Amino acid sequence: MLNSYYIMADTYCTLAGPSVGEYKDRGSKFIAYAFPVETDAEALSRVEMLRKEHPKARHHCFAWRLGTDGQYFRANDDGEPSGTAGRPILGQIDAAGLTNVVVVVVRYFGGTLLGTSGLIQAYRESTAEALRHAVRVERVVFGYLRAEIAYGMLPEWLSTLKRSGLEVLQEEYGETTATLRLGAPQSQIESALLLQKALLWKAKPQEALKLPWPEGVLSVEPE
Numbered sequence: 679m680l681n682s683y684y685i686m687a688d689t690y691c692t693l694a695g696p697s698v699g700e701y702k703d704r705g706s707k708f709i710a711y712a713f714p715v716e717t718d719a720e721a722l723s724r725v726e727m728l729r730k731e732h733p734k735a736r737h738h739c740f741a742w743r744l745g746t747d748g749q750y751f752r753a754n755d756d757g758e759p760s761g762t763a764g765r766p767i768l769g770q771i772d773a774a775g776l777t778n779v780v781v782v783v784v785r786y787f788g789g790t791l792l793g794t795s796g797l798i799q800a801y802r803e804s805t806a807e808a809l810r811h812a813v814r815v816e817r818v819v820f821g822y823l824r825a826e827i828a829y830g831m832l833p834e835w836l837s838t839l840k841r842s843g844l845e846v847l848q849e850e851y852g853e854t855t856a857t858l859r860l861g862a863p864q865s866q867i868e869s870a871l872l873l874q875k876a877l878l879w880k881a882k883p884q885e886a887l888k889l890p891w892p893e894g895v896l897s898v899e900p901e
Contacts, residue, residue, distance in 0.1 A: 688818060688819055688863040688864055688865050688866070689816050689817060689818055689819060690746045690747075690748070690777050690778070690816070690817055690819060691774075691775050691776050691777070691814055691815070691816050691817075692714050692776055692777060692778040692779055692814070692815060692817060693712060693713070693714040693776065693779055693812045693813065693814060693815070694714070694812070694813040694814065694815045695714065695812075695813060696711065696712065696713050696714075697711075697712045697808050697809070697811040697812035697813075698710065698711055698712075698808055698811065699712075699804050699805065699806070699807025699808030699809070699810065699811055700804060700807060701800050701803045701804035701807060703788075703792055703796060703799075703800050704788055704790040704792060704796075705787075705788020705789050705790055706785060706786065706787055706788035706790070706792060706800065707785070707786040707788065708783050708784070708785050708800045708801065708803075708804035709732075709783065709784045709785075709786075709804065710767075710781055710782070710783045710784075710804035710805045710807060710808035711724070711728060711781065711782045711783075711784070711808065712779060712780070712781045712805070712808040712809055712812055713779070713780050713781075713782075714778055714779060715742065715744070715778060715779065715780050716744070716778055717744070718742070718744065718750070718752070720780075721740075721742045721744070721752075721780035724780050724782060725738060725740050725780070725782050728782050728784055732784045732786075734786070735784045735785060735786050736757075736785050736786065736787040737755075737756045737757055737758055737763065737783075737784070737785040737787075738756050738782060738783075738784055738785075739754060739755055739756045739758060739763035739764055739767065739782070739783050739785070739801060740752075740753075740754050740756070740764065740767065740780060740781060740782040740783070741753040741754065741764045741765070741767035741768035741771060741780070741781055742768075742771070742779060742780035742781070743768065743771045743772065743776065743777045743778070743779055744777065744778055745777060745778070746777065746778075746817075746819045747777075748772075748777040751768060752764075753765050753767065753768045758785075758797055758801075759794060759797065761798075762794055762797035762798050762801065763783065763797065763801045766798045766799075766801040766802040766805070767781050767783060767801055767802075767805045769802065770802055770805040770806050770809060771805070771809070773806075774809050774814075776809070776814070781805050781808060781809075783801050783804050783805060785800075818863055819863070819864045820861045820862065820863060820864060820867075821861065821862060821863070821864040821867035821900070822847070822859060822860065822861050822900070822901040823844070823859070823860040823861070823867070823871065823898060823899065823900055823901065824857060824858070824859055824860070824897075824898075824899055824900075824901055825857070825858045825860060825895070825897065825898045825899075826855050826856070826857050826858075826895075826896040826897045826898075827855060827856050827857075827858065827894065827895060827896065828854060828855050828893075828894040828895075828896060829854060829855065829856065830894050831892065831893070831894025831895060832856050832894075834878065835874075835878070835894075835895070838874055838877035838878055839860075839874065841873070841877055842870045842871070842873040842874035842877060843862055843866060843869075843870040843873065844860045844861070844862050844867075844870050844871065844874055845860065845861050845862060846858055846859070846860060847859045847860065847861045855896060859901075869883075871898065872886055872887065875889065875891060875892075878891075878892045878895070879892060
C-alpha cells in the first residue's frame with residue numbers, strides 16, 4: 679500500500695557521543711552533561727547515573743528531545759522554580775536543531791540565590807556550552823517494507839530492485855516464497871515502491887498507480 683506515511687524528512691541531527699559544559703555564577707556551579715539517547719528509559723538512566731555520581735548536588739535538572747521527527751520531549755526543574763531549568767535546557771537542544779538527545783545539568787549551590795533570570799541564564803549557558811563541545815552527526819531515517827514474493831517472481835523482483843532504489847536488508851526463505859525486508863530513505867520509499875511496480879509491469883509510474891501487483895507478488899506492507 680502506498681500512502682503519505684512515508685513523506686517525512688530523510689535525516690535528523692543528534693550527538694556522536696557525550697559532552698560536558700560548565701557555567702559558574704556567584705559560587706554556584708552548573709555542570710551540563712549531554713548524551714545521545716533513543717528512548718525515554720535510556721534518558722532517565724542517564725539522569726539516575728548522574729544523581730549517583732553527584733549525590734551532594736542540590737539539583738539534577740534535565741530535558742530531552744526524542745524521535746526522528748523530534749515529537750517527544752520532557753523538561754524537569756527538579757526543585758528549581760518552575761520554568762527556570764528544564765525549559766531553558768530544552769530550548770538549547772531545540773536551538774541546536776538536535777533530537778534523540780538528553781541534557782542533565784547538575785547544580786552545586788554556592789550560597790547565593792540567583793533569581794529567576796539568573797537561573798534561566800545559568801541553565802541555558804551551561805547547556806549551550808555542553809552542546810558547543812559536542813560532535814554532531816546526521817543520521818538517515820529509513821522507511822521499511824516487508825514483501826512476500828513467490829520464487830517464480832523472485833529473479834525479476836530482485837533485478838528491478840536495483841533500478842527502483844529499494845534495498846534488501848533481510849531475507850527469509852520458505853518452501854514456496856521469500857520474505858524480504860526492504861528499506862529506502864523515508865521520503866523516497868513511496869516513489870521507489872511505485873517505480874518497482876512500474877518496472878515489473880513494464881509500464882509508466884502513472885499507469886502503475888492503477889495496477890495491482892503482478893502475480894507472484896503476494897504482499898507488500900509497511901512495517
